[in-house]
Amino acid sequence: MRELDIAAFEFARRRRGLLVVCVLLVATAGLTIAVFPSFGDSDIDFAELLESYPEELQAAFVGSVTDISSLEGYLVIELYQLVWLLIVGSYFAYAAGSLVAGEVDRQSVELVLVRPVSRTRFVVGKFLAMLPAVAVVDLALLAAVVVGAGLIDEEIHLGRLLAVHAVGGLYLVACVAVGLLASAFFGRVRRAQGAAIGVVFGTFLLDSLTVDTDYEFLGALSLTRYLDPGELLVAGDVDWGGVAVLVAVTCALVVLAAEVFERRDLS
Amino acid sequence: MSVPAIDIDGLTKFYGDVRGVEELSFSVPEGELFGFLGPNGAGKSTTIRLLLGLLKPTDGTARILGVPVDDRAAFLDVLARVGHIPGDPRFYDDVSGRKTLDYFAGLSGDARRDELLDRFPVPLDRPVRAYSRGNRQKLAIVQAFMHDPRVVVMDEPTSGLDPLVQQEFYEFLREERDRGVTVFFSTHILGEVREVCDRVAIIRGGRLVAVEDIDDLLARSGKVVTVQSPDAIDLADFDFPETIDARIDPDGSLRLVTSGNYDALVDALDGYRVDDLEVRETAIEDVFMHFYDESEVEREDDADAADVADTADATDADADADSRDGESDAAAEPSPADAEESADA
Structure with missing residues (x-):
């Protein structure tokens, strides 16, 4: 299984970066949770405060939560909606942007693809390398x-927390697949990473800004449309249709990335 | 010797309107040490990348061990028996030499790793980032041969190697050839081809100029003699049967290409005061100038080729890497050792 050799090698090279991300994420989670008790002690009516937000901002950062006084609702707003979906999602798209383009850019690909490794296996191996990376980050936040x-x-x-992290993990894997496609398409790392982060960030905004407008259908382009941390953590409802879309999109992007890479000139 | 190890047929690659290579055709039988000679930007790297399937040809085909490169599945099996050293081998900076080889071993095997490391030792446990150019090149040699390939394709494999290691490498290549391995390597250094190759293909401006036996080529290449004299030099004095070319440079010095008969040369020089005398190996540029400018059209082509060589990256998407150009130029200079050797002859 040469994909696994490629995946193991790639993962090993990313351990340090991954550790940094975990530390930052755990610190963020720790600070966020540490502040929660003082919220309950204050006299502010947070429900009213939330309603006073413009709808676009609510859609982006609040999600479907209406009750911020429970820890679940608080975490969705303060942690999952913004840090998890937007920042960690963008990070994984960005990180995946260098998976293939990094080797092409640096020309190390000329030492790998002259071995009995098809380009498809190469791309799949690179994708597989990111699965344990997502799992590590996912579990680190869960534990925190x-x-x-x-x-x-x-x-x-x-x-419900497990459900958020399970579906959230699938979302992050889909973000990786976005980065992988950009990485297979562009010959330069910076372009691939820029495109990947642009797509994840841009569609997140698109999803948020078009809520309750005539253009709401555009939000369907965003991966964030297919999971709702609020529903998952507060209400405990799993949107199986959304899960199916995330998995299907991921598979399609990986296949497309492999096909794009098979057809490319490498120089 | 039924199926050639390498068979290139009408191979053409254009990048838009820019010619990478055009209509290349030649083949290399198994067990041959084959040189691929040309100036920087001539299309050597492009050819090698086409041959290994890294680039898709615009037209024509390349086969290794009889399998066309565009037959994806079958060609993967062939690649298990192919070794490669890229023009400017780039490994993973943060990974040690040992782990790098472990990785490649997992992908294609490493039956001969220890033997090769004895011969071309590198600091295995240091990250490749800390490697000198020479050590990187040695690591590239080890990874190219450690799975005991039947065909090895190399792009300027000796650049960056110090002279002793270079000699060791030449010796190693001869041994491999004698074991039946086919060795194909590109170079812009004629001396290298002369030293190790059985046959050579010469490429210029993306086109194949000649495929020759080294012995034939040597007979026709000779050495370059430059004479500076305050006297006016008469070319007729130097018109020996061995003279391939004689001309007076703009500064009044004599530039003679000769395939031997130094006695006659010394006699002829007797009539002149000699301020300076240099005998050096023929450089590839001399070969091009003196053996392939048979017609005016060819002469114009030469000028084109020179342009291409000067601005390799700009004119040729082949992109022999920037970094390599500097080193290549230095390597193309005739070394003092070469001059001495010539004087002895």
């Missing part, structure tokens, strides 16, 4: 939230 909630003596629904 569980431990953090314990430290402030708050109950959190573990099953």
